[in-house]
Amino acid sequence: MKVLVTVKEVATVEEDFEISGTEIEDTYLDYDLNEWDDYAVEAGVQLSEAGDDVEVVAVTVGPERAEETIRMALAKGADRAVRVWDDDLADAGLLDVGSKAELLAAVVEAEDPDIVLSGVQASDDNFGATGVALAETVGFEWAAVVNALDTEKVLEEGVASVHRELEGGVEELTDVELPAVLTIQTGINEPRYASLRGIRQAQSKEIDVQTLADLGLDASVADSDLELTAMYEPESESDAQYLEGDASEQAAALADVLREKGVVGE
Amino acid sequence: MTVLAVADHRRGELRDVSYELLTAGRELADAAGTDLHAAVISGDVDSLADSLNREGVDQVHAVPNGEEFNHDVYVQAIEALAADIDPEVLVLPNSVNGLDYAPAVASRLGYTYVSDAVDVDYDGGTLEVAREMYASKVETTVEADEGPFAVSVRGGEWPAAEGVGDADVSTFEVSIDEDAVRSTVRGFEEVGGGDVDISEANFLVSIGRGIEEEENLELIEALVEATGATLSSSRPIVDNGWLPKNRQVGQSGKQVTPDVYLAIGISGAVQHVAGMKGAETIIAVNTDPDAPIYDIADYGVVGDLFEVVPALIEAFGGEPPNV
Numbered sequence: 001m002k003v004l005v006t007v008k009e010v011a012t013v014e015e016d017f018e019i020s021g022t023e024i025e026d027t028y029l030d031y032d033l034n035e036w037d038d039y040a041v042e043a044g045v046q047l048s049e050a051g052d053d054v055e056v057v058a059v060t061v062g063p064e065r066a067e068e069t070i071r072m073a074l075a076k077g078a079d080r081a082v083r084v085w086d087d088d089l090a091d092a093g094l095l096d097v098g099s100k101a102e103l104l105a106a107v108v109e110a111e112d113p114d115i116v117l118s119g120v121q122a123s124d125d126n127f128g129a130t131g132v133a134l135a136e137t138v139g140f141e142w143a144a145v146v147n148a149l150d151t152e153k154v155l156e157e158g159v160a161s162v163h164r165e166l167e168g169g170v171e172e173l174t175d176v177e178l179p180a181v182l183t184i185q186t187g188i189n190e191p192r193y194a195s196l197r198g199i200r201q202a203q204s205k206e207i208d209v210q211t212l213a214d215l216g217l218d219a220s221v222a223d224s225d226l227e228l229t230a231m232y233e234p235e236s237e238s239d240a241q242y243l244e245g246d247a248s249e250q251a252a253a254l255a256d257v258l259r260e261k262g263v264v265g266e
Numbered sequence: 267m268t269v270l271a272v273a274d275h276r277r278g279e280l281r282d283v284s285y286e287l288l289t290a291g292r293e294l295a296d297a298a299g300t301d302l303h304a305a306v307i308s309g310d311v312d313s314l315a316d317s318l319n320r321e322g323v324d325q326v327h328a329v330p331n332g333e334e335f336n337h338d339v340y341v342q343a344i345e346a347l348a349a350d351i352d353p354e355v356l357v358l359p360n361s362v363n364g365l366d367y368a369p370a371v372a373s374r375l376g377y378t379y380v381s382d383a384v385d386v387d388y389d390g391g392t393l394e395v396a397r398e399m400y401a402s403k404v405e406t407t408v409e410a411d412e413g414p415f416a417v418s419v420r421g422g423e424w425p426a427a428e429g430v431g432d433a434d435v436s437t438f439e440v441s442i443d444e445d446a447v448r449s450t451v452r453g454f455e456e457v458g459g460g461d462v463d464i465s466e467a468n469f470l471v472s473i474g475r476g477i478e479e480e481e482n483l484e485l486i487e488a489l490v491e492a493t494g495a496t497l498s499s500s501r502p503i504v505d506n507g508w509l510p511k512n513r514q515v516g517q518s519g520k521q522v523t524p525d526v527y528l529a530i531g532i533s534g535a536v537q538h539v540a541g542m543k544g545a546e547t548i549i550a551v552n553t554d555p556d557a558p559i560y561d562i563a564d565y566g567v568v569g570d571l572f573e574v575v576p577a578l579i580e581a582f583g584g585e586p587p588n589v
Contacts, residue, residue, distance in 0.1 A: 013400045015554055024404070094408065097369055097379045120365070125399055127381050128360070129369035136370040141448040142337070144366035163455070166276070166362045167517050172335075173452040183365070187505035225378040230407035234398075234558075240550070240566035250567045251577030254549065257565055261547055263469035263526045264493045264582060 001155065003056045004113035005044040005078065006104060006131070007037040009069040010124040022231045033069045036119025040184040042191040043149060044117050045077035051155040055079050059107050061100070063090065067207055074202035075194035081205065082107060086212045092222040094125070099224055101133035106215035108138045115154065116181040120145050128183075135181035143176050147185040154178070268325075269295040270353035272344060273306045273318055274361050276335065277454070280306075280317055283359040283419070285426035290386055290419045291357040292322040292427065297388040301325065303351055305438070307343045308332035312437075321429035327351075327438040337367040338447040344371050346440045353414060355393065360418035362518075372416040380408055381418045393417065402536060402558055422540060458512035458520065467496035468525045472515055472542070474500040476531015476552065476571055480508045485589045486530065489575055492584030498522065500538045516541035531571050534559025551575070 009031050017028035033041075041058065048054040058073035059082040060066050070081045084103060092099075108116065118131035135142035148163035148171070160180050164172040176182075194202070212221060243253040258264040271291035273284035288304060295302040301324040306314040311328035318326045327347060332339040344367075348356070356375075358368040360382045372379035378393070384405070385396035392411045399406050464470060471493070473486050490497045497513060504514040515522050517537040527545035532538060534550070534557055542548070543562055550563040551571050560566050567574055576586035 011400065013403045015556070017403075019404065022406070024400070096410075097381075098373065101369075101373060123401055126397070128365050129372075129379060129381050132366065132369040133373045133379070136341075136373040142366075142370070143449065144337075145362045164362065164366070165518050166454075167281075169456060169458045169511070169514075169518070169520055170276075171455045171457055173455060175450045175452060177448040186501070190507065225410050225412045226380065227409045227411075228406055229394075229409045231399075231404050232406075233403070234405045236556070236561060238560045238563070238566070240560050240563040242566045242568065247569055247573035248577040250569055251574050251581050254551075254565070254567060254574070254578055255581035257547075257549065258469075258493065258526065258528075261526050263495070 001051060001054045001115070002111065002113040003044045003047050003054060004108065004111055004116045005037070005040050005056060005058045005073065006116065006118040007041060007058050007060050007070060007073050008034045008119070008122045009060065009062050009066040010034040010122050012123070019231050019233070022228045031065060031069070033072050034119050034122045036121055036184060036186055038191045039186050039188050040117040040119050041073045041076055041078065042189045043184055046189060047151055047154060048077065048079070050151045054155070057082060057111055057113070059084065059104065061085070061089065061103055070207060071202040072194060074205050075198040076192055077198070081207045082210055083207050084210050084215065088212060088219040088222045092224060094224055094226050094228045095222065096224045096226045097127055097129040097133045099221055100130045101137045102221050103217070104130065104134045105137040106217050107210070108134065110215065114178050115160065116140065118181060118183050120183045120185050131181050131183035141176045141178070141180040142182065143174055143180065144183045145185050146182045147171065147188045149182065149188065267298065267300050267354045268303050268351050269298065269300060269355045269357060270303045270305060270347065270351060271357040272359070273304060273314065274359040274363055275306065275309060275314055278310055280314055281359070281361065282426060283361055283421040284318065285320065286421060286424040287357050287359055287419050288318070288320055288323060288427035289424040290383070294355050294357065294386055294388050298354055300354065303327060303353070304433070305329060305344070305347055307340055308334060308336070315435050319431045319433045319435055320427040321431045322427060323431045323433040326433045326435040328435065329438050329440055331440055331442050334451055335363050336447065336449060336451055337370065338449055339442055340367045341370050341374060342442050342446065343440045345374055347438060348375055350438070355388065355414065356416040358416060358418045360420050364418050368416060368418045375414070375416070377414045377416040378410045378412055379416045380410060383417050383419045384423045386417060386419070420536070458514070462496060462512060464496055464498045464513060464515065465520050465522050467522070469493070469495045470498045470515070470522060470524045470526070471495040471528045471530065472498040472500065472532060473503060473530050474532030475502050477503070480506070482589045483508060484587045485572070485575055488584055488587050489579050492579045492582040495528070500532050500535070529559055529563070530575065532559055533557045534562065
């Protein structure tokens with residue numbers, strides 16, 4: 001069985017930052033593995049540990065810097081890594097969901113996995129759509145916002161028996177036929193830390209870099225139907241009353257508020 | 267040309283976002299100078315369709331296929347509806363079920379998709395969508411100029427459509443290709459439960475990522491003991507396994523309405539706020555003065571929880587632990 005895990009390097013913004021045009025300047029950005037994808041990697045590695053002959057392939061779309069992120073997936077137990085990049089992608093603006101799905105669809109076609117695991121969303125652009133759009137593009141079945149997966153059933157019966165985390169403390173129990181794409185919610189498992197040995201081994205593994213041409217795509221895949229036309233810090237709507245002073249003064253004022261509201265006695 | 271809004275419902279009831287997306291849909295229909303259609307798919311569609319007949323809705327389509335939500339049925343039903351009424355904009359909920367079918371519908375129909383809108387506008391064939399990025403630290407405007415479009419709207423951003431409308435309510439029959447339905451919903455499960463019902467508490471002390479380490483929970487527990495509060499948390503604390511699921515406040519956890527909600531080290535992500543904005547008084551303690559939690563807080567304490575909380579424990583005669 002082959003498991004494909006999509007991972008994304010996301011930018012996180014420092015506490016204070018500046019926007020120039022429709023971008024945040026690079027000096028205010030840090031890069032990390034998308035939190036949701038970390039859980040997807042773990043789910044993939046758990047499948048490979050539970051079954052014989054399960055290969056886990058991690059794929060990312062990103063510049064050379066993103067190798068650090070995909071090496072994290074290798075260090076945690078992915079067997080191979082593919083990075084898709086090209087000058088045409090480097091020059092593209094905000095990729096729309098269709099473009100991302102098409103790019104990953106080409107990787108799915110090349111790799112022919114039985115199951116694709118993807119984070120529910122990415123913390124930077126927050127579209128929450130790539131996994132399901134990918135499933136539709138390649139004709140796989142899917143389930144979104146999965147917070148429990150029956151590993152045994154995947155391996156033995158070719159069925160993804162999942163819980164989908166709905167709102168308000170309710171879960172939906174659903175079976176989907178493989179091949180399928182599952183979008184993985186945080187909390188589904190406990191992502192492992194990469195061991196030192198894992199990190200060392202990951203450093204020496206080769207990352208398979210694929211261009212658009214390698215994947216049988218042309219530059220038009222990077223044509224986005226979306227344009228980012230403005231970026232701004234949201235105006236604070238706060239009408240909070242701030243409790244000033246040092247920590248003990250703030251605590252004393254806070255204690256007064258709690259007493260006044262009648263929720264704590266003397 | 268029309269605008270078509272698709273309702274969200276579960277276990278026989280329309281969810282709030284259904285009425286909100288009618289408002290967003292009406293705005294778009296006005297901007298485009300066209301009619302607003304609404305659709306409800308699966309379940310007791312006749313009664314749900316009547317509920318969708320609110321002011322500003324021109325036509326309601328009741329699609330009777332299926333008992334409960336199944337994305338394969340939704341995709342086919344919306345595909346058939348779109349072929350019939352030719353929507354310029356599809357308005358869908360950015361709910362968990364929306365996440366499960368909206369991208370597939372947009373992909374199947376070849377519509378340009380924008381998710382999680384907090385504001386929308388339509389001008390001369392261009393769809394303009396306001397949305398957030400980088401964990402709500404920035405707001406952006408995204409323009410799409412090649413229609414038709416599908417947009418999913420965030421719950422709680424539009425007022426609910428009200429009043430009884432005079433829409434034409436009719437049944438829309440779809441012939442579902444059962445071979446293409448490859449997912450089976452087996453049922454539902456309530457999670458959480460457990461020893462404490464945080465939705466009943468009148469004073470919640472709630473913690474988030476700012477607590478940093480599991481060991482530091484001891485500090486909050488001492489505060490809970492000194493004040494007689496009930497302990498709750500935001501999602502990451504539960505994801506880390508530090509507290510059980512029944513303590514989680516938010517969209518995927520519990521909705522709470524205490525007299526006082528003391529949010530400690532919680533930034534105020536939209537999913538969390540959805541669960542606690544009904545609190546009578548909200549107090550936030552956070553080191554980041556720009557944290558979105560202050561937008562809804564009545565009282566703000568900008569400071570280090572590891573200094574403020576011990577002082578607060580002492581103010582109520584307790585003894586802070588060493589953490």
